[in-house]
Amino acid sequence: MPSHIVNIADVEPQPVPLAFAPTGTAAERYGPRVARISAQLGAQKLGYNITVLPPGKRGYPFHNHRVNEEMFFVLEGEGEVRIGEERHPIRVGDIIACPPGGPESAHQIANTGDKDLRYLSISTREYPEVCEYPDSGKFGVMAEYPPAADGTPQFFRVVGRQGESVDYWEGE
Structure with a gap:
């Protein structure tokens, strides 16, 4: 049974799963x-995590994000958030809103300081989700499903570029 209270001092951030790890x-x-x-x-309807x-x-x-909304709250450190065409310094106590939308709402957080940047992320969890990556011209379609019987997380993810998809009827 999940607890409805978690203290951030009691959670240990881990590397992202291999399927999502940068290579x-x-x-x-x-x-x-x-x-x-x-x-x-x-x-159930919101996602929560601490990112370091x-x-x-x-x-x-x-x-x-075309579907989900995110919010970030800076807990430790300093950095920069890029939103659309602008960059903003961020520090402890800052709250950052990232509503769904087009490239004008694109965002990225970077650590520009000399110690770890730690922030709380909260997002809606509506699927399917469509994300766009303006710097690389990619898109992603994602969905998350309830865990399998053995507890293994289940998800669907396709990343591509506009115009590089196969025809709907190909192979049918």
Whole structure:
């Protein structure tokens, strides 16, 4: 039975799962460690996690959500948030709203300080979700399903580029 209270001092951020871990040169720029706490809280419609970024690292690629809304609350450290075409310094106590929308709502958090940047992330959990990545011209379609009988997380994820998909009738 999940508890409805979790103290952030009691959660230990972990590297992201291998399926989502940065590879190649991206591993040099990205390095989030995440403590996923939604299940511990019994959350159903909101996702909660604590994200930790080492100095010089970004959390995730510059992206926007067409369906879900995110909010970030800076707990420790300092950095920068890029929203649309603007960049803003962030520090302890800042609250950042990222509503769904197009490229003007795209966002990315980076640690520009000399110690870990730690923030609370809260987001709606509506699926399917469509994300766009304006810097690389990619899109992602994602869905999360209830865990399998053995507790293994289940999800669907397709990442591509506009115009590079197969025809709907191909192979039918």
